Amino acid sequence: MLASVSIEEGHPSEAEALARKALEELGAAKIFESQISAHAILAQALLAQGKLNPARNQIATGAPLAAKTQQSVLRLQFQIAAAEVLAASGKPGDFQAATASLNAAIAEAGKKGIRAPLYEARLALGKAEMKHGNKEDGRARLAEVEKDAAASGFVLIRNKAATAL
Numbered sequence: 001m002l003a004s005v006s007i008e009e010g011h012p013s014e015a016e017a018l019a020r021k022a023l024e025e026l027g028a029a030k031i032f033e034s035q036i037s038a039h040a041i042l043a044q045a046l047l048a049q050g051k052l053n054p055a056r057n058q059i060a061t062g063a064p065l066a067a068k069t070q071q072s073v074l075r076l077q078f079q080i081a082a083a084e085v086l087a088a089s090g091k092p093g094d095f096q097a098a099t100a101s102l103n104a105a106i107a108e109a110g111k112k113g114i115r116a117p118l119y120e121a122r123l124a125l126g127k128a129e130m131k132h133g134n135k136e137d138g139r140a141r142l143a144e145v146e147k148d149a150a151a152s153g154f155v156l157i158r159n160k161a162a163t164a165l
Contacts, residue, residue, distance in 0.1 A: 003041045008156065012048035019045055036065045036074045040081035047088055055085045072108070076117035079105045080124050087128040095132045099125065119149045119157045127164050139165060 003022065006015035019042035026035045039062025046055035059082045066078035079101055087098035102125040109118035122145045129138030146161035 003038075003045060007041070007045055007048055008160075012045045015045035016042060016049065032065055033069060033071060033074060036062055036069055036078050038062075039065070040078045043081050043085055047085055052085070052088055055088070059085050072112055073114060073117060076105050076109055076114065076121070080117065080121050083121075084124050084128070087124075087131065090132075092132075095128065098128055102128070115152055116154065116157070119145055119152075119154055122148075123157060123161055123164070126161070130164065 003015040003018035006012070006018060019038050023035060023038045023042065026032075026038055039058050043055040043058035043062070046052075046058060059078075062078060063082070066075050066082075069075050083098040083101040083105070086094045086101070089095075102121050105121040106118060106125070109115070109121060122141060126138045126141035126145060129135075129141060131138075142161045142165050146158050146165065149155075149158040149161060
């Protein structure tokens, strides 16, 4: 989705507009599976702009759709975005819940051999650990993600891990 690229390029407001438009069109066409991804991306775009409550609303709206999907990659993408939003609250209880969710995503993606969400979940966990004061574990995790993603050809994730270090 083009909105993801806009987030990566540092244009979250543009990503927000694109994701909102996509949600509108996908809703009208009743393409529910793709709405899961759009809700996740919109939540991430809002979070990148510091709009925590609207990001939470997108997660709450997309959660019922994500719970129904049989597509592991979509469900994991949504789970990772939801955990990022949860971790952004700054509350210790939310951080613990986000950590548990990310660890579950890591376990599922690892078991199924789905590398992109595996690396994304590990990246999100490392960033959350850094933000919540666990800098040593966060740095170690991000360094591992950087190394593993590079070895697997996931250059964008490698770059995001390197930047977070």
